[in-house]
Amino acid sequence: MIVLDQVYKRYSHPDQNGWFDAVHPTSLTIDQGEVFGLIGFSGAGKSTLLRLINLLERPDGGKVIVDGQNLTSLSTAQLRKARQNIGMIFQQFNLLSNLTVADNVAFPLKIAGWSTADINKRVKECLAIVDLEDRINHYPAQLSGGQKQRVGIARALAPSPHVILADEPTSALDPFTTRSVLDCLKEINKQFGVTIVMVTHEMQVIRNICNRAALMEQGKIVEIAEIKDHQILANSTLASKLIEGF
Ligand SMILES: Nc1ncnc2c1ncn2[C@@H]1O[C@H](COP(=O)(O)OP(=O)(O)OP(=O)(O)O)[C@@H](O)[C@H]1O
Numbered sequence: 001m002i003v004l005d006q007v008y009k010r011y012s013h014p015d016q017n018g019w020f021d022a023v024h025p026t027s028l029t030i031d032q033g034e035v036f037g038l039i040g041f042s043g044a045g046k047s048t049l050l051r052l053i054n055l056l057e058r059p060d061g062g063k064v065i066v067d068g069q070n071l072t073s074l075s076t077a078q079l080r081k082a083r084q085n086i087g088m089i090f091q092q093f094n095l096l097s098n099l100t101v102a103d104n105v106a107f108p109l110k111i112a113g114w115s116t117a118d119i120n121k122r123v124k125e126c127l128a129i130v131d132l133e134d135r136i137n138h139y140p141a142q143l144s145g146g147q148k149q150r151v152g153i154a155r156a157l158a159p160s161p162h163v164i165l166a167d168e169p170t171s172a173l174d175p176f177t178t179r180s181v182l183d184c185l186k187e188i189n190k191q192f193g194v195t196i197v198m199v200t201h202e203m204q205v206i207r208n209i210c211n212r213a214a215l216m217e218q219g220k221i222v223e224i225a226e227i228k229d230h231q232i233l234a235n236s237t238l239a240s241k242l243i244e245g246f
Contacts, residue, residue, distance in 0.1 A: 001032035001195050002053060002163065007062030009048050022048045024219045025062060030212075032162070035189050035196045037206040037213035037227075044216040046199040050165050053197060054086040055079060067162055084112055087156025087194075091168035093148040095140040095155075101127065102136045105154045112159055126154035129191075130184055146177035153184055157194070164188070166198040170205060178202075182209050207232065 006025045013020035023045045030036045038046040051057040052064060055071050064071045069082055087108075095104050102123050109119045127133045130150035140148055149169060156164050166185070170178040186209055188194050200206060206213045207230045214221045226233045 001034075001067065002028075002030040002197070003063070003065040004028045004049075004052070005063040005065065007052050007059040007064055009045075009052060009057055010060050021219050023052065026221055027062075028214070028221065028224075030195060030197060032195055033189070033193045034212060035186075035198065035210045037210035038197065038199045038216060039201070039203070039206055039213055040216035042201075045219040046216050047167055048219075049216065050167055050197060050199050053163070053165055054083055054088060056088075084108070084159045085161050085163060087159070087161040087164040089149065089152045089156050089164065089166045089169050091171045093140070093145075093152045093172075095148055095151055097140050099139075100136070101132065101138050101140075101143070101151050104140070104151055105158050108155060108159050122158055123154075126158050129157065129188065130154045144177070145173050146180055149173065149177075149181050150184055153181070153188070157188060157192075160192075161194065163195045163197070166196060168199050168201065171201060178205070179208075185209060 005027055007023065008021060008025045009023040010019045010021045012018060026049065038049060040046055048057055052059050053066065055064060059072060066082065067085060071079060071082055074082055096107065099107070105123045105126050106119045109122060114122070123136075124133065127136055130153050132147060132150050132154065135143060135147060140151070143151065169185070170181050173181060182205065185196060189196055198205070198210070207227060210227050212224055212226050215223045215225070
């Protein structure tokens with residue numbers, strides 16, 4: 001489903017021989033229907049790795065394959081189309097404040113050239129999935145943080161992607177709201193088989209929703225652990241981090 005083959009990302013850096021590897025060459029396969037977590041300290045490279053999956057960050061080398069398609073070899077137009085298969089949600093929701101909830105969710109569909117009738121139908125479907133039908137004509141400023149994130153989820157879901165990338169989707173939310181947003185994502189994963197890759201600082205998020213999680217340190221994946229029944233399996237570094245806390 002998602003294959004990263006020796007992808008890396010480097011930035012120019014004045015102090016480190018001119019270059020700094022935000023993500024060292026990394027290979028990783030994430031199966032269809034998985035909820036895969038990326039956890040680690042600030043600056044470990046989690047967001048960069050996540051953004052390499054939809055080429056929001058262009059890798060400096062290696063391949064990114066999603067649904068059998070090598071994204072790194074596509075033209076701009078082909079990549080735009082391929083990205084319809086990869087939704088994204090953000091810590092700060094990234095809603096357009098001058099658009100209603102309905103228009104925010106409709107946004108990716110308009111870009112994809114859907115008809116108005118199909119857009120209206122799909123927007124209602126997606127808002128029903130995230131339980132926000134009654135907020136369809138509200139503006140983002142009239143919503144709570146949890147509701148805003150659920151609009152973000154509906155927008156990501158609208159083009160029926162196979163993959164959703166989530167960059168710290170609950171970090172701006174209180175524990176109760178975090179729970180409801182995670183339940184919403186879990187339901188989407190279960191009902192539609194959408195693969196979710198999620199960056200988080202929060203170990204309870206990993207335990208709550210992920211099947212597997214990778215621990216990142218200094219631009220490298222140092223461990224991948226399985227999670228079963230909310231427990232991190234094996235005597236892993238991840239397990240000890242759980243005790244120390246992130
Ligand atoms: N555009 C950029 N230019 C230069 N350096 C960057 C750029 N983007 C990220 N970095 C650096 O790359 C490293 C990894 O950043 P990244 O945001 O991926 O880490 P992270 O693990 O997601 O951190 P956080 O949890 O704080 O968001 C950091 O040292 C960051 O400063």
